[in-house]
Amino acid sequence: MTQYIAAIDQGTTSSRCMIFDPSGSIISIAQQEHRQIYPKPGWVEHDATEIWTNVQQVVHDALRQKDITADQIAAIGITNQRETTLLWDRTTGEPLHNAIVWQDTRTDQLCRELGAGIGQERFRERCGLPLATYFAGPKIAWLLREHPELRARAERGDVLFGTMESWIIYKLTGGTHVTDVTNASRTMLMNINTLRWDDDILAAMDIPRAMLPEIKGSAQTYGTATGELAGVPVASALGDQQAALFGQTCFAEGEAKCTYGTGSFLLLNTGTTPVQSANGLLTTVGYQIGDQAPVYALEGAIAITGSLVQWFRDNLGLITTAPEIETLARTVDDNGGCYIVPAFSGLFAPHWRSDARGVITGLTSYITKGHLARAVLEATAWQTREVVDAMNNDSGVDLTTLKVDGGMTADNLLMQFLSDVLDVPVVRPMVAETTCLGAAYAAGLAVGYWPDIESLRANWHKAAEWHPQMEAATRDREYHNWRKAVERTLNWVEHDSR
Amino acid sequence: MPGLIQSVQRAAAILRLLATRSRPLGVAELANALGLPKTTVHGILRTLQHVGFVEQDPHSGRYRLGAALLHLGGSYLDGNELRTRALNWADALAARSGESVRIGTLHEGRVLVVHHVFRPDDSLQALDVGTLLPAHCTALGKVLLAYEPDPAGQLPTPLDAPAPAAITSPAALKRELAAVRRRGWALDAEESAPGILAVAAPIRDRRGITVGAIGVSGTVERLRAGGTLRADLVPHVRDAADSISRDLGFPDG
Numbered sequence: 001m002t003q004y005i006a007a008i009d010q011g012t013t014s015s016r017c018m019i020f021d022p023s024g025s026i027i028s029i030a031q032q033e034h035r036q037i038y039p040k041p042g043w044v045e046h047d048a049t050e051i052w053t054n055v056q057q058v059v060h061d062a063l064r065q066k067d068i069t070a071d072q073i074a075a076i077g078i079t080n081q082r083e084t085t086l087l088w089d090r091t092t093g094e095p096l097h098n099a100i101v102w103q104d105t106r107t108d109q110l111c112r113e114l115g116a117g118i119g120q121e122r123f124r125e126r127c128g129l130p131l132a133t134y135f136a137g138p139k140i141a142w143l144l145r146e147h148p149e150l151r152a153r154a155e156r157g158d159v160l161f162g163t164m165e166s167w168i169i170y171k172l173t174g175g176t177h178v179t180d181v182t183n184a185s186r187t188m189l190m191n192i193n194t195l196r197w198d199d200d201i202l203a204a205m206d207i208p209r210a211m212l213p214e215i216k217g218s219a220q221t222y223g224t225a226t227g228e229l230a231g232v233p234v235a236s237a238l239g240d241q242q243a244a245l246f247g248q249t250c251f252a253e254g255e256a257k258c259t260y261g262t263g264s265f266l267l268l269n270t271g272t273t274p275v276q277s278a279n280g281l282l283t284t285v286g287y288q289i290g291d292q293a294p295v296y297a298l299e300g301a302i303a304i305t306g307s308l309v310q311w312f313r314d315n316l317g318l319i320t321t322a323p324e325i326e327t328l329a330r331t332v333d334d335n336g337g338c339y340i341v342p343a344f345s346g347l348f349a350p351h352w353r354s355d356a357r358g359v360i361t362g363l364t365s366y367i368t369k370g371h372l373a374r375a376v377l378e379a380t381a382w383q384t385r386e387v388v389d390a391m392n393n394d395s396g397v398d399l400t401t402l403k404v405d406g407g408m409t410a411d412n413l414l415m416q417f418l419s420d421v422l423d424v425p426v427v428r429p430m431v432a433e434t435t436c437l438g439a440a441y442a443a444g445l446a447v448g449y450w451p452d453i454e455s456l457r458a459n460w461h462k463a464a465e466w467h468p469q470m471e472a473a474t475r476d477r478e479y480h481n482w483r484k485a486v487e488r489t490l491n492w493v494e495h496d497s498r
Numbered sequence: 499m500p501g502l503i504q505s506v507q508r509a510a511a512i513l514r515l516l517a518t519r520s521r522p523l524g525v526a527e528l529a530n531a532l533g534l535p536k537t538t539v540h541g542i543l544r545t546l547q548h549v550g551f552v553e554q555d556p557h558s559g560r561y562r563l564g565a566a567l568l569h570l571g572g573s574y575l576d577g578n579e580l581r582t583r584a585l586n587w588a589d590a591l592a593a594r595s596g597e598s599v600r601i602g603t604l605h606e607g608r609v610l611v612v613h614h615v616f617r618p619d620d621s622l623q624a625l626d627v628g629t630l631l632p633a634h635c636t637a638l639g640k641v642l643l644a645y646e647p648d649p650a651g652q653l654p655t656p657l658d659a660p661a662p663a664a665i666t667s668p669a670a671l672k673r674e675l676a677a678v679r680r681r682g683w684a685l686d687a688e689e690s691a692p693g694i695l696a697v698a699a700p701i702r703d704r705r706g707i708t709v710g711a712i713g714v715s716g717t718v719e720r721l722r723a724g725g726t727l728r729a730d731l732v733p734h735v736r737d738a739a740d741s742i743s744r745d746l747g748f749p750d751g
Contacts, residue, residue: 025593026586065744323579410582412627430589430618461618463589464625 007439017062024459030061042105045098077236077443079243080164085139107138128192128283137188157210173223180237185285219442236442241265247434260408264305279390280350300387304342305380332370339485350390357492405434420470522560577612591738597716602638607652635664637698640684645708699739704747
């Protein structure tokens with residue numbers, strides 16, 4: 001009987017389950033979207049109970065599609081939207097509030113307070129991250145401040161914190177409270193060198209250690225599943241972007257990938273030492289296999305890329321499905337001088353400006369919806385260019401090829417434009433779903449389904465490749481215009497007037 | 499039946515006729531086919547054009563179904579959307595078959611390549627998304643033609659032969675398309691290029707309408723070593739086609 005590996009991808013907009021065979025090919029996929037809850041401008045929440053129900057459903061559906069039974073699953077791996085923060089009750093196993101999503105900016109004021117006169121960089125040396133609303137630590141601090149009744153229980157360890165992988169593992173195993181190094185590296189609470197919770201940062205943010213999960217490696221057995229997958233080892237957890245790095249088999253120092261989803265994330269493997277960025281990138285853990293030395297990464301995080309296309313579809317209604325953006329964009333030959341900078345909740349890498357808000361610039365009576373569609377797609381490419389420039393500066397080595405993955409790689413116009421503006425070849429691997437694949441690979445390694453990382457590398461194949469075609473003068477002019485557009489987003493939010 | 503409005507019935511007949519052909523039709527052709535005066539047909543077409551249900555080709559002056567109507571019935575599937583929905587399964591097909599994969603849709607009697615996955619051997623290959631292939635001599639084209647109401651009406655005459663094995667007789671093509679419908683998959687046996695074989699199967703939407711075709715192609719040496727078609731090829735192609743169809747809402751089984 002063929003054995004498979006299952007992966008759960010608990011993402012920002014949906015939860016998915018994929019089942020893979022030994023060649024790393026997808027056998028079945030099931031997906032369920034969940035509600036995005038927007039209680040106030042800048043606030044984004046998820047219902048963690050709904051998410052857990054969906055996760056159980058997609059596991060069931062993925063198995064059923066190909067009549068696979070739990071005893072055919074050698075292991076299950078978890079990958080997840082990172083930083084999204086949940087507190088739950090240890091006794092009942094029920095969430096105490098809606099999960100606060102990574103895009104949520106409610107901790108803006110709190111983050112400035114936590115800067116304590118030193119500013120965004122206060123904890124960077126310890127945790128590799130600037131103080132920003134993005135990360136989980138300030139979200140926990142906010143929750144404990146808003147709900148003082150939880151603090152005493154948190155101190156006793158009766159209120160538990162977890163990002164989404166902790167929540168899923170907790171529910172899946174019936175009570176194991178763990179996280180992995182990659183997810184822990186996104187809390188601001190873990191010391192990037194020791195990979196332990198940092199007592200000084202915990203004290204500064206006033207977060208009790210008793211509520212935190214135990215930090216584990218990314219590929220090891222945490223426990224055994226109950227329910228439909230009863231008996232299956234739960235054997236990996238990786239933040240979605242780190243999972244994609246793993247799925248792209250970027251195992252060597254200097255290898256990089258960019259994943260195009262709701263946001264986009266470029267990660268560069270920097271080997272077993274953490275590299276501090278001078279250009280607005282994040283220092284993060286890439287993965288840790290068992291108890292081997294951790295592998296670090298530099299990360300350029302872009303908040304809004306695919307979600308700009310969704311906004312174009314849902315809020316402007318100019319297209320009915322996301323892929324139609326390419327059809328609409330192809331009705332014109334260029335952007336007509338129009339640029340869209342989607343600083344919907346500020347700008348992430350390399351700017352880290354929470355005061356920025358989105359702009360559409362260069363509007364003239366000439367501009368049609370086709371030009372806007374172009375500008376939407378181009379925004380993703382230019383934001384990538386900014387991150388690549390920062391990464392080249394930090395690492396001292398110029399990127400020669402960009403490995404890409406994620407849903408937006410189906411957009412040929414975008415991939416060609418990306419290659420044009422980066423002036424390097426852009427390569428898509430055979431499995432665009434590298435996030436799930438990475439979680440599957442890590443789980444498979446942990447239980448010996450795959451013998452070593454070399455066997456995973458052998459599964460990597462090029463599915464498509466785009467080469468630069470744009471003239472240098474055009475590229476330079478367009479980049480210049482893009483940067484002017486970015487300048488126009490800055491200083492929009494004036495903090496005292498809110 | 500009382501209360502039926504004749505001009506609406508006539509408009510429906512025109513739309514039905516346009517829907518069965520993927521090439522645009524002229525006023526005279528429509529008038530002949532429906533047995534109506536040209537002025538009547540022209541008046542109805544102008545009204546339909548006004549509401550976006552038909553479009554007039556600016557060069558030929560002929561009419562085809564308009565985007566508004568295509569969206570209305572949900573029958574229209576954007577090629578870029580088809581690629582997005584098919585991405586995972588096309589990748590899996592390439593990985594399992596070890597050959598390059600293409601997805602095509604019918605476009606004015608030819609096959610428009612909407613997706614292409616490289617052969618997984620990391621050799622130098624160029625993306626050919628957006629290219630047009632002949633329909634009558636490719637596996638993708640045969641699948642698409644097999645499920646068209648009026649395949650012959652869409653093809654150029656005479657049928658050309660890019661390779662000696664290509665079918666050029668309309669009667670032989672008709673028999674071939676009937677065989678494709680019976681089997682549920684099509685073979686290009688060195689018909690579009692000497693030394694190249696291809697296998698394709700239909701992608702269907704929730705109503706069972708064929709909206710595209712997916713197939714693999716490769717050299718005769720790899721795909722027909724020893725004189726018989728690699729046994730796993732057709733099951734892999736059909737499995738991928740069925741998985742995409744399921745994602746598009748086509749009922750299982």
